[in-house]
Amino acid sequence: MIWVETIINGMLLGGLYALVGLGLGYAFGIMRIVNVAQGDFIVAAAFIGVALVPWTPISPLLVIVPVAIISFIFGIILQRLMINRVLGQDQIPQILLTFGLAIVLRNGMVELFGANSQSIDAGELRFMGFELLGLRLGVLPVLILAIALALFTLLHLWMRHTRMGRIIRATADDFEVVQLTGVNYRRVYGIAMGVAMALSAVAGVLLAMRGSFTPYSGADRLLIAFEVVVIGGLGSFWGMFLGGMLLGVTQLVALKLDPSSGLMWGHLMFLLILFVSPNGIAGLMRR
Amino acid sequence: MSLLEVENLDVRYGDFQAVNGVSLRLEEGQTVAIIGANGAGKSTLLKAISGLHPWRAGAIRFDGQDIAHQRADMITRAGMTLVPEGRRLFGSLSVEENLLMGQCSERKGPWSTDAVYKLFPRLGELRAVAGASLSGGQQQMVAIGRALMTNPKVLLCDELSLGLAPSIIGDIYRCFDTIRASGVSIVVIEQNVVQAVAAAGYAYCLLEGRVSLEGPTASLSMDAITAAYFGTGAAA
Numbered sequence: 221m222i223w224v225e226t227i228i229n230g231m232l233l234g235g236l237y238a239l240v241g242l243g244l245g246y247a248f249g250i251m252r253i254v255n256v257a258q259g260d261f262i263v264a265a266a267f268i269g270v271a272l273v274p275w276t277p278i279s280p281l282l283v284i285v286p287v288a289i290i291s292f293i294f295g296i297i298l299q300r301l302m303i304n305r306v307l308g309q310d311q312i313p314q315i316l317l318t319f320g321l322a323i324v325l326r327n328g329m330v331e332l333f334g335a336n337s338q339s340i341d342a343g344e345l346r347f348m349g350f351e352l353l354g355l356r357l358g359v360l361p362v363l364i365l366a367i368a369l370a371l372f373t374l375l376h377l378w379m380r381h382t383r384m385g386r387i388i389r390a391t392a393d394d395f396e397v398v399q400l401t402g403v404n405y406r407r408v409y410g411i412a413m414g415v416a417m418a419l420s421a422v423a424g425v426l427l428a429m430r431g432s433f434t435p436y437s438g439a440d441r442l443l444i445a446f447e448v449v450v451i452g453g454l455g456s457f458w459g460m461f462l463g464g465m466l467l468g469v470t471q472l473v474a475l476k477l478d479p480s481s482g483l484m485w486g487h488l489m490f491l492l493i494l495f496v497s498p499n500g501i502a503g504l505m506r507r
Numbered sequence: 508m509s510l511l512e513v514e515n516l517d518v519r520y521g522d523f524q525a526v527n528g529v530s531l532r533l534e535e536g537q538t539v540a541i542i543g544a545n546g547a548g549k550s551t552l553l554k555a556i557s558g559l560h561p562w563r564a565g566a567i568r569f570d571g572q573d574i575a576h577q578r579a580d581m582i583t584r585a586g587m588t589l590v591p592e593g594r595r596l597f598g599s600l601s602v603e604e605n606l607l608m609g610q611c612s613e614r615k616g617p618w619s620t621d622a623v624y625k626l627f628p629r630l631g632e633l634r635a636v637a638g639a640s641l642s643g644g645q646q647q648m649v650a651i652g653r654a655l656m657t658n659p660k661v662l663l664c665d666e667l668s669l670g671l672a673p674s675i676i677g678d679i680y681r682c683f684d685t686i687r688a689s690g691v692s693i694v695v696i697e698q699n700v701v702q703a704v705a706a707a708g709y710a711y712c713l714l715e716g717r718v719s720l721e722g723p724t725a726s727l728s729m730d731a732i733t734a735a736y737f738g739t740g741a742a743a
Contacts, residue, residue: 399579
C-alpha cells in the first residue's frame, strides 16, 4: 500500500513537472525557439507570487491568475522587443540572447530578494489531507494536478477549436506562407510567447507552494522542463504530460529506495528514454 | 493607371542578381503570363512583388499605392497575394482550416468556403482531411482556394502546373475563367509555355533576369518565344 501511495504521489508531482515543461515545449513547437531563460522566468514568477499572495482573496491558489496575466504581457513584450529581432535560420543568437537574459534575471533576483530559500505561503492548504481508499493524500498536491490537467486540456481545446489557435498552428507549420493570408507572424509569435510564459509562471508558483526556491533554482527548473519536453517527444502535448508523470514517479520511487539520491534517478530515466527512443514517448507511439 | 506596375526592379538572391531591371504592368481584369526557363528569375520576381523577398532598386505600385518594402501580410491585406511554388499548405490543418486562414486578410468579397467548394467540388468532400495527406492536384486546389479566400484583386500564381498530371493542369486552368469573372486579375508564371500562353492575354518572357520578349499572346509567334526563352538568335 505504501508503494501505491508513493506512485500516486509521484503522479501528483509529475503533473506539475509536465506543466513546467509545457511552456518550453509550446514555445519550441511553434517558433523553434529554445528559451534558455525559461527556468529563471519560472523563479521570477514565484517571486511575484510571494509578493502578491498577501493581497489575494479567497484562496492563496488564486494568485496564479494575476501572475499568469503579468507573465503573459511580459512574454509578449519580450518576444516583440527582443527575440523577434534575432529570428532567422541561425539559432545561436536566440540561445545567446536568452542565456544572457537568464544571467541578468538571476543576478537581479539575488540583488533584490537575497539568496535565502523561500516558498509561497499556501496557508492551511499546505497541511490539509484526506483519505481515499485507505490512501493518505494531500489536498494541495491533488489540486495542483487538477490545475495542470485543466491547463493542458484548455490549451489543447484552444489550439484545436478557436480562430487564434488555428492561426498559431498555421504559423507553426509555415511562418512565411502565413503572411500570404494576411497574418503578421511576429504578432502571433508574441502571443505564443505570452502563453508560454503564462503557463511557465503558473508552474513556477505551484512549485513554490509545494516546495521552496532560491534565485538559483532556475537551472533545476530548466533541466526538468527540458527532460519533460524531450521525453514527451518535441511538440506533443500529451507526450509531455506522460513525460512529466514518468519523471515524477521515478523520482519519488527512487527517493523511497535510496533517500539520498535526489533527482539522479529521474535524470537516469531521461537518459534511458533517449537511448530507447530518441523521439521520446510520442516517437515510440508512432512506430 | 494600371492595377499593378513594376518598374526597373532589381532583386538579388544572395550574391546573385536574379532580377535585373524588369518592368511589367497588369491591367484590371487581365491575365498576364511570365514565362522563362528554370532559373530565369520568375519565382524571385513574384516573391519580391508579394513582399516575401526584399529588393534593391526599382518601384512597385499596386492599386495606385507605392508598396515599396511593405511586409507581405500588409500587401495581402491590401489585396494582392501569392499562390506559392510547391503549394505549401499548412500540413497540420484540415482542408477547411487551410481555406479559413484566407479570411485573416479581413477583406470583403465574393470568395467564401462555399464558393471555393463550388469551384473545386472535390474539396468539399475532403474538407475534414489534413492538408498533408492530399494528392498534388488537390493540394494545388487548396492553395488556390486559400489565396482566393483573401478576396484579392490580384492573384500571383507560381508554377501551378509543377509536378501535376496534364489532365489535372487542364482542370486547374479551366477555373481561371470563373476566377477572372469574380473580378480577380491574375499573374501566372510557368515553365510550361503552351499552357501559360493559352491562359493569358499578355506575356513576358524572362531570360537571365531580364525581359527578353513581351507582347499580347495573340501576336507572339512560337518561334519568337522559343528564341526569347532559350536566348538563341535575335530575340523578338
